[in-house]
Each structure stands twice: as C-alpha cells, then as structure tokens.
Amino acid sequence: MIKLGVPSKGRLMEKTFDWFARREVHLARTGSDREYAGEVAGIDGVALVLLSAGEIPRELAAGRIHLGVTGTDLIHEKLPLWEQQVEPIAEMGFGHADLVLAVPQGWVDVDLTDDLDAVAAMFRERHGFRLRIATKYHRLVREFLREVGVADYQLVDSQGATEGTVANETAEAIADITSSGETLRANHLKILQDGLILASQATLWRSRVADVNDGERANMRTLLDRLT
C-alpha cells in the first residue's frame, strides 16, 4: 500500500481533498467527525493517513509514509538536508505563507536587515542584553540571519500570538508566518524589505527513504501520473 499523509484538520485538509479530487483521486474521512480514519477512492493501492501537518515532515523522513502534504516552511525547519530525505512532487497552489522578519512600524529608521543589525548593536549597548526576536522557526531564522550577517540578537521562543510579543515587551522584533500581513499591521509591525526568509505553500512531497516493493512502485507510478 502507498501511504499518503494528509493534514487531519481544517482548511488545509479540505483544500488538499479538493486538489486530489480534481485529479480523480477521492480522499475522504470515515467514521465520526472525531475519528481520524480515511479512505481513498478512484485509485487502487493507496491508503490515507491523517496526521498533524507538523508531523508529516518527520513521518516522511522516517519512511513511514510514502507521500505527504505539508508546507515548505515545516519541511525546511524540521528536516536538515531535506533534499536528501524528501522530494517535492507538486506545489499545490494554496496554503501560501511567507516566513518574514518584522519590526515595529514606529522604527522609521529600519527597513533593511542591514538596519536591523546596526540597531541590534546599539540596543545591546543601551539595554545590556541582545535584541530579542520572537519566533518558532529557530533554525530557519538563525541560518537566515547568519547568512545576511546580523549579529547581537537572540531568539526567544514563541509558539503562538507571536505578533503580540513586541507590544508585550518580551521581544523587539518577530519572525513569523504571514499570508496577507494583516495581523502584522494590526499589531503595528512592518516587514523588512529584504526580510523574506522563506516563501511557503502546501506541497506534495515524496519520501526518498520509504521502502517500496514492485507492486507499490507500479501503484506509485499510476498515482503520480495522475497527479502531475
């Protein structure tokens, strides 16, 4: 059986189902609303596995599922050397979200990462600690800032309501996912001009490490022909 991992909830799940349905692969949840079981119609040899979108990268990397739908951001954050573990099959055209670096709108002197770096140095001198950037994407943000050469900052972990951390004075800047930028604006934050860390969208991935027997290989070919 080809195991296909799909987000178990919400709009991401519905849009994934729609995307597959347009390609004559019909996915559905079975049982009660609360039961995470599913079925696949329209094609043979494919099983649906409903998972949290955040767990799909790990399951692909472990080879426990053959295919999975999740955001580029989660693959890049959770899988070092992701190219060796998974292969992108199709960008699905929804779930668009950018990981961006944002600072208070009131910082009229800051528009570029170059400004942020200069401000970080001055901030540390004035306040005695490093400028705090709230995020849950630690690895991606750290790599990005090293690449562009920002120093004297620290990351503080924020698993939710990240846009509020600046007003609450638990961070000076944030790095978070945004789709329209509305939440950022509502919290008086602006995106740095060169502060796009990653452009993400829902993507279908194939595991490079999951075992496939001859029968599964044939089913996989049929499925991928239909999807791409």
Next chain:
Amino acid sequence: MSDLRARAQALRDQFAQAGAQVVDPPVLQPADLLLDLYGEDIRGRAYVTSDAMRGEQMLRPDFTVPVVQMHMAHGAEPARYTYAGEVFRRQETDPDRASEYMQVGYEVFERSDPAAADAEVFSLISQAVAPLALRAATGDIGILMAAVDGLNTTQRRKAALRRHIWRPRRFRALLDRFGGRTSVPDSRRVLLAGEVNTDAPLTGLRTQDEIDTRIAALIEDTNEPPISNAEMEGLDALLAVRETLPYALSQLNDLSVDLPAIKDAVARVAARAEALAKRGVDVDSLEFEASYGRTSMEYYDGFVFGFYAESRPDLPAVATGGRYDALTQRLGAGAAIPAVGAVLRPDLMALLEEVA
C-alpha cells in the same frame, strides 16, 4: 572509543612533558556566558540543556572558555595547561560531521615574548601531526584589526567594521558603503531627506530617543567623506595577501606605506617568523593568508593557524589554534593576560593514519 581515549591521553601526556599542567574542566558549562560571548550562533552549534536549579547549561563546545575562566580565577603566572576530553557540537547541516569527539589541547598564558609563545604552540602541534604530512595554514587577525583601527574615518565606522571582522560578507558590504563604492539604499535616502512619517504608535522597548539618536548619527555620517581610495585599495590588497611567509612579509611591509597602522602588527609577524625558524619550522614554505581564520570562532585576535589533510578536503581541520588576548580580558573581570593555544582531533589523526 577506548583506543581513541588512549591516543588522546598519550598526546596529553606529551604536552604535559612539555611543561603543561593537566586540567579537566566540567562537561556542563553555564549557557549564559557562552551565549554572551558568541551570540545566538552558538545555539546552532552547541547542545543546550537545563534544570530548575542551574538554569540553561551547555555541553562544552570547546575547552578554551572554561580553561581561560579557570586561569583568570586562580591561575599562577606564567601558566601552561593541557587537557583531553570530549566536546559536543550540534550538526544541523552535515550529518557526516561528528557531534561528539575528543579534543586534546595546549594553552599558554605568558606575558613575556608572545612570538616565542606562538612558536611554541605551533611547533608542538606541528610535531604531533608531523607523520600525517598535513598542510599548515597560518594568518594573523591582528593585522586586519590594526588596519581598521588606523583608517582615517569616524570611530563609528571603525567600530561597525571591527564588529564584523568575523563576518566577511557584512564587512565587505560596510566597507564598500563607507568607501563610497556602493550607493546609499533608497530607504535610507528617504529617511535622511526627512520624508518618513508614521502615525503608528511606537511599540516595544526601543524608545523614540534611541530612534532619534540613530537618525542623528546617520545624518552625521552622510557629512563624512568616504574612506580614501588609497586606504580602500590598501585594504583590498591586504585581504588578498596569500603567499609563503617570507613573500607575505615583504608584501605586508609594502602595504604598511599606505596603511601605516599595521606596522606594529606586521613586526609581530616578522618576530613570530624568527621564533618559528628558531624552533625548526620551515618558514620559507609556510603559507600565510591575511584573511585566514575570519570565519571561525570570534575569540582569536592575533596569530591563527590550522592543519589540513590535502587528500581529504571533506574533513574539518585536524588541528586549529591561535592567540586570544582579548578573551582573557573579557573573562578576567579587570585582569588580562596574553594567551595562545591550540587543539588536536585524535579521531581524525587515527582516520588519516588508517588510510595512509
């Protein structure tokens, strides 16, 4: 692992016979000190753990910091230390790099004759790896620092450049801007023209005063002339120096005409070359690269060196070392002492011997 441990201890004993005291710093190090020294990057390189009593701790990513701390707290002068033990490094990008490996080190805290101390450390390490026929790379961060300090420009620009000596790309971008080679970004031009307004409330800890101070500094900077062409070209030539030591020295001497501030630093390279020759190092074929060591740990501020296996470019350096005078000051609570040291990787030595 036990073979490696025996090998590491043999190397350590060798260093002890050279006059070093054996030390054994703890594996767990307070995270705040390392974070303060290296910033967020260290989190990508070191394993962080914590408990309710001691807060955040790191599995030691190297021995230098704890050895310096120990010496500054209660070391007699002069001092030589050696150690052998595991260090721990997170590997986020390359699964082939070890996350736990042995290091054997030798550190010298000595006020008199720094050139002799540099040569002592280099030749000890060089002898230990001699059978492996490695390529030695050397450099001196102090020359670039002196060149930056001596520029005819504002303190603010010099401080910005010094801060990024270890980030070559950012250093280059700043230098090109201060030298008038790149234009001011549009957003900066608009800001300086006073055309930026916002009605958004200012949120967060950074105050209006801090913003105004920075804008005033930026305006002041626009009235400053760019760094002169002669100095810019001198710095370019300096960063490009890559020669055997005698030729490098003659190039550096020529460069100190345009960059007189590097004279003392160049004299130190010459004194070191003499001290190395006295110890039997073949300085005529020793490589010297002015940019060497700029992407490694921030604490080296003088002599830097590394030993590499040319047949295995995929491997990290088998040995690395350098001078870290400023680190003793940062950790010395008012005191400071010139210091130089180096570490060896017995695991890589064993690996290279196997294939040889």
